[in-house]
Amino acid sequence: MKELSLHILDIAKNATQAGASLVEITVDEDILKNRLTISIKDNGRGMSKELLQKVKDPFTTTRTTRSVGLGIPFFEMAAELCGGKLSIDSVEGKGTNITAWFEYDHIDRQPLGDMPSTIMAAVTGSPEVDFIYRHVICGKEFLLDTREIKKVLKGVPINNVEVATWLFEYVSEGLNMLRR
Numbered sequence: 153m154k155e156l157s158l159h160i161l162d163i164a165k166n167a168t169q170a171g172a173s174l175v176e177i178t179v180d181e182d183i184l185k186n187r188l189t190i191s192i193k194d195n196g197r198g199m200s201k202e203l204l205q206k207v208k209d210p211f212t213t214t215r216t217t218r219s220v221g222l223g224i225p226f227f228e229m230a231a232e233l234c235g236g237k238l239s240i241d242s243v244e245g246k247g248t249n250i251t252a253w254f255e256y257d258h259i260d261r262q263p264l265g266d267m268p269s270t271i272m273a274a275v276t277g278s279p280e281v282d283f284i285y286r287h288v289i290c291g292k293e294f295l296l297d298t299r300e301i302k303k304v305l306k307g308v309p310i311n312n313v314e315v316a317t318w319l320f321e322y323v324s325e326g327l328n329m330l331r332r
């Protein structure tokens with residue numbers, strides 16, 4: 153994968169497939185500390201100790217359609233290629249938190265990519281799941297919580313095309329403000 157946002161979408165998909173009702177995506181760009189940290193936390197079914205031990209191995213998957221699961225190994229490789237690390241905390245029945253960090257200015261660090269499209273795709277792809285997206289750039293924060301948005305929508309589905317377009321623009325503007 154060429155962009156970190158595609159890894160984020162992939163890891164968030166693991167979370168929704170694990171039956172999560174809430175997925176929290178946090179991106180922290182700490183340029184002073186030269187560190188980019190991405191975490192995806194969910195309240196899904198979690199992993200058994202046995203699964204947790206071998207989940208970084210590409211031949212570990214509970215998919216039935218193929219025997220290779222590359223989502224986590226790819227994300228880990230992206231982090232390790234630029235001096236970073238990936239760690240997984242998971243408790244069966246409670247949820248999972250996957251955190252990866254990267255040296256911000258490392259030459260091999262993939263660009264973050266298109267976060268507005270990623271968030272829009274994650275949210276509209278699993279309308280029954282709630283998402284909290286927190287993006288921090290040098291201490292300034294943008295926050296999106298679909299539970300708040302759904303309250304305002306009063307029954308209009310969050311995957312409605314116009315709502316999806318609004319989500320995209322809202323995130324784009326929010327991130328532009330942070331980068332200013």
Ligand SMILES: Nc1ncnc2c1ncn2[C@@H]1O[C@H](COP(=O)(O)OP(=O)(O)OP(=O)(O)O)[C@@H](O)[C@H]1O
Nearest residue numbers: 166167170198212213214215221222223224225248
């Ligand atoms: N958030 C999660 N909660 C519970 N189990 C998870 C979670 N993320 C991953 N897993 C388990 O770890 C396995 C490996 O995940 P990984 O993303 O590496 O591959 P995959 O999802 O099986 O396949 P791919 O990502 O290539 O489509 C999954 O099949 C699933 O059983």
Ligand SMILES: [Mg+2]
Nearest residue numbers: 162166223224
């Ligand atoms: Mg996966």
